[in-house]
Amino acid sequence: MGTLNNWFERFIAWREAHVSNRQFVLFLSLLVGVACALAALVLKQLIHLIQSLLMAGFISTGANVLYLVYPVVGIFLTGLFIRKVVKDDIGHGITKILYAISRREGHIKRHNTWSSIIASSITIGFGGSVGAEAPIVLTGSAIGSNLGSAFRLDQRTLMLLVGCGAAGAVAGIFKAPIAGLVFTIEVIMIDLTMSSLLPLLITSVTAATIAYITTGTDAMFKFAMDEPFELSRIPYVLILGVVCGLVSLYFTRANVATEEIYHKLKSPYARLALGGIALSVLIFLFPPLYGEGYDTIELLINGGSNADWDTVMNNSLFYGHSEWLLFYLALIVFVKVFAVTATNGGGGCGGIFAPSLFLGCIVGFVFAHFLNGYAPSITLPEKNFALMGMAGLMSGVMHAPLTGVFLIAELTGGYDLFLPLMIVSVMSYLTIFLFEPHSIYSMRLAKKGELLTHHKDKAVLTLMKMDSVIEKDFHVVHPEMDLGQMIGAIANSKRNIFPVTDAKGNFLGMVQLDNIRNIMFRQELYHHFKVSRLMTTPPARLYDTDSMEQVMEKFDETEAWNLPVVSEEGKYLGFVSKSNVFNAYREMMINLSDD
DSSP: OHHHHHHHHHHHHHHHHHSSSSHHHHHHHHHHHHHHHHHHHHHHHHHHHHHHHHHHTOOOOSOOOGTTTHHHHHHEEEEEHHHIOOSSOOOOOHHHHHHHHHHTTOOOGGGTTTTHHHHHHHHHHTHHHHHHHHHHHHHHHHHHHHHHHHHHHHHHHHHHHHOOOOOHHHHHHHOOOOHHHHHHHSSSOOOOOOOHHHHHHHHHHHHHHHHHHHHHHOOOOOOOOOOOOOOGGGHHHHHHHHHHHHHHHHHHHHHHHHHHHHHHHHHHHHHHHHHHHHHHHHEEEEEETTTTTTTHHHHHOOOOHHHHGGGGGGTTTTTTTTHHHHHHHHHHHHHHHHHHHHHHHOOOOOOOOHHHHHHHHHHHHHHHHHHHHHTTOOOOOOHHHHHHHHHHHHHHHHHOHHHHHHHHHHHHGGGGGHHHHHHHHHHHHHHHHTTTTOOOOTHHHTTTOOOOOSSSHHHHHOOOOOOGGGOOOOBBBBOOOBBHHHHHHHTTTSSSEEEEOTTOEEEEEEEHHHHHHTTOOGGGTTTTTTTHHHOOOSSSOEETTHHHHHHHHHHHHOOEEEEEEEEETOOOEEEEEEHHHHHHHHHHHHHHHHO
C-alpha cells in the first residue's frame, strides 16, 4: 500500500508539472463518461435480471397474488442493505448533488459511487414504483467528485466534474447526449461557460457512445410517427401543456406531503409496514405501477388500436373491461405519487425520472383519447400526444423545459414533433411556476437557503459559509466587571467592540469603545460603573445556522457594520463584520470565475 501511495504521489507531482489543469480536466471528463456508461449498464442489467427471475410464469388473464409480496420484500431488502451495509441516507439523489455543490464544495461520499446502484436495482427489480435515473445520476456525480478529490483539484473543478458525472449518467442510461448536457445546466445548475462546455460534452458523448456500442443504436423507446404534426392542433397542444403543468403541481405537492408522513415514523419497520402495504395493494390493483413502467410507455406510444391499448389492463382486476380504460388510466395518474412515496418512504431507493415519463405518457394519451371519443369533430393522434405529455410532465416536475424537449426527442427519435414538444414543455413549466417556483429536487434546499442557482450573486452567497467569516479575536468581558477592569481589557485588545457574556458563555450584549470614550480616562469613576451599565444591545443577532443571504439581509436592515454570532442556545461565538463578508465574497467570485 505504501508503494502504491508513493507512486500516486509521484504521478500527481508529474501531472502538475507537465499537464495543464484544463487538459487534465478533459482527460478526467472522458474517464467519467466511460465510468457513467458502465455504471448505467450494470444498473439496467441488474434490474432486468431480477425482474425476469421474479415474473417468470405470470399469466396475463388475471390478477397475480405475488404482486402483493414482491414489493414488500424489495423495500425490506433495500432498507436492510442501507441500514446495515451503507449506514447512510442515500435517498433524494439529485437533491444530494445540489447540496454537495452548494454546501460541501462538490464533495460526495465515496460509497455513493456504488451504493445507489445496488439499492435501486433491488428496489425496482422487486417492483418498486420508482426510476433508476436519479440513483445513477448520483452515482455518476459521485464518480466525478471522487476522481477530482483523488487528484486534489480545486472546488470549481470539482463542481464541474460533479456536473460531468450527472451529464454522463443521463446520457448513458437514456442514450441521450444532448439531454445529459441540458439536464446538467437546468437541474444541476452548472453554469455553461467555454471552460465547462467541452468537458460536459466529452462526458455526455462518451457515455452515449458506449451505451450505443453495448446496447445498440436504437432509441430507448421505438416510435414511428403515423401522422405528422398539423398547425391546426396547436390549441390542443397548448391545453395539454397547461394540463401537464397542473398534474406536475399535484405530483410535486402530493409527493412532499406524503413523504412527511413517512418521516414522522421513527421506526424503519413502521415505515416498511406502511409503505409495503400501500405499495403492494396499489400494484395489485394497478400492475402498470410495477417497476419503472416503461412497458406501459412502449404500449401507449406504439399501440395502434383499442385492442392494443386495452392490454395495459392485463394482470389486473380490470382485465377484459375495455370500457374502463380511460378511468383505469386516470386512477393510475392519481395514485402513482402514492406508489412512489410508499417505495421510498418504506425504505426503498429510486427517483422520479421514470415516474415523470410514465405519468406524462398516460396524461397525453388520456387527453387525446378522451377528446377523440367525446368530441367527434376532433381527431388527435394518441401516440403523438402521449409523447408530448412525457415532455410536459418532465418539464413541469423538474422545472426543466429544455431537458423535457431534448430527452423525449432523443429517447424516441421523435424529432419531427420538436415544435409541439417545445410548446407543451414551455406551457407546463409556466403553469407550475405560477404556483411552485422551485422543482421537486430543489424546493427543500431553497427553503433552507442552501440552493445554488444561476443567479451569480445568490450563488456566491450560497457557497459562502458562516465559519469562513466569523471573527473570534474579541476580548470577552462580564457584566460584574467594573470600568477599571474594562480598561484593562481595552489595553489588551486591538478591537473597539467587547462582547459581554455570563459565566455560562451566553451572549448578553456588547460594549463599544466609542460609547465609553468620555469616561474611560477618569480614574475616579473606575469603581462606580459596571459593565452591565455600559453594555448596549446589538441591533440584531446572527445565528450560526443563518445562510449568508440572511446575514446580508440583517446587515442591510440594521445598517450595522458588525453583528454578533450566537448559537441557537444563545452561546456567544464571535462577530461578523460587513467588510470581512465583502472580502470573502470577492475571493469566492474570483474562484468561481473562468481562467
